[in-house]
Amino acid sequence: MSTLEEHVDVGVPIDTAWERLHRVGDYPRFLAGVRDARTEAGGRAHLDVETGGRAREFEAVVSDRAGERVLEWRTTGGPDLAGSFSLLPIDRNRTRVQARLEYDPGTVREAFGGPKGFAQANAIERVVRSDLEQFKEYVEQGR
Numbered sequence: 001m002s003t004l005e006e007h008v009d010v011g012v013p014i015d016t017a018w019e020r021l022h023r024v025g026d027y028p029r030f031l032a033g034v035r036d037a038r039t040e041a042g043g044r045a046h047l048d049v050e051t052g053g054r055a056r057e058f059e060a061v062v063s064d065r066a067g068e069r070v071l072e073w074r075t076t077g078g079p080d081l082a083g084s085f086s087l088l089p090i091d092r093n094r095t096r097v098q099a100r101l102e103y104d105p106g107t108v109r110e111a112f113g114g115p116k117g118f119a120q121a122n123a124i125e126r127v128v129r130s131d132l133e134q135f136k137e138y139v140e141q142g143r
Contacts, residue, residue: 007098008132030134079107
């Protein structure tokens with residue numbers, strides 16, 4: 001399993017960032033390749049994703065540790081992906097959003113195509129960084 005961690009500082013209070021992170025239906029606004037997303041019963045989310053010319057649907061179990069401001073998720077079925085978003089207050093009006101992604105490189109290549117090895121890790125890192133920057137824009141524009 002490979003692990004990637006990235007963060008971005010956003011210019012909104014932690015409560016605002018936390019509330020916006022839970023708007024699953026808005027995920028297409030800031031997650032690359034997500035065409036549609038919705039919350040389902042039982043702490044699940046459904047995502048319709050297109051990447052590398054391939055369309056896939058994913059179900060994920062989502063759990064909150066609200067007191068710690070951590071949202072964790074794990075796909076059910078294939079591909080096996082897991083991650084979390086942790087929010088940390090910087091001050092009253094700024095929040096650090098830490099993303100963590102756990103994945104098997106071979107599984108990601110099978111599911112989405114793309115490069116192998118170091119090039120794959122770089123591509124995933126670029127996507128996660130871009131998604132975080134898009135989240136920053138999304139929450140800051142919503143003020």
